[in-house]
Amino acid sequence: MLVKRGASVSVRDYSRSTALHYAARRDMIAVTQLLLEAGADVEAKDKYGKTPLHLAASQGARVVSNFLLKKGAKIMEQDASGKSALH
Numbered sequence: 001m002l003v004k005r006g007a008s009v010s011v012r013d014y015s016r017s018t019a020l021h022y023a024a025r026r027d028m029i030a031v032t033q034l035l036l037e038a039g040a041d042v043e044a045k046d047k048y049g050k051t052p053l054h055l056a057a058s059q060g061a062r063v064v065s066n067f068l069l070k071k072g073a074k075i076m077e078q079d080a081s082g083k084s085a086l087h
Contacts, residue, residue: 027061
């Protein structure tokens with residue numbers, strides 16, 4: 001509802017995480033889809049350099065991981081410690 005009223009999907013918290021990071025980590029496919037449709041950055045990095053795909057993969061969130069890949073997430077993108085979503 002907030003997105004439909006113009007709320008930004010790019011707002012970050014203290015760890016530089018976006019709503020997409022949280023949705024991806026929790027395997028929330030409907031929220032992930034809504035955020036991406038509203039313009040969320042599929043490659044947004046938090047303060048550790050982790051993208052939503054890093055978080056989804058690390059939590060075993062298969063549905064969201066596959067969806068993020070279909071939407072252009074880079075599987076070999078490295079975080080601040082040099083790890084990709086495959087590690």
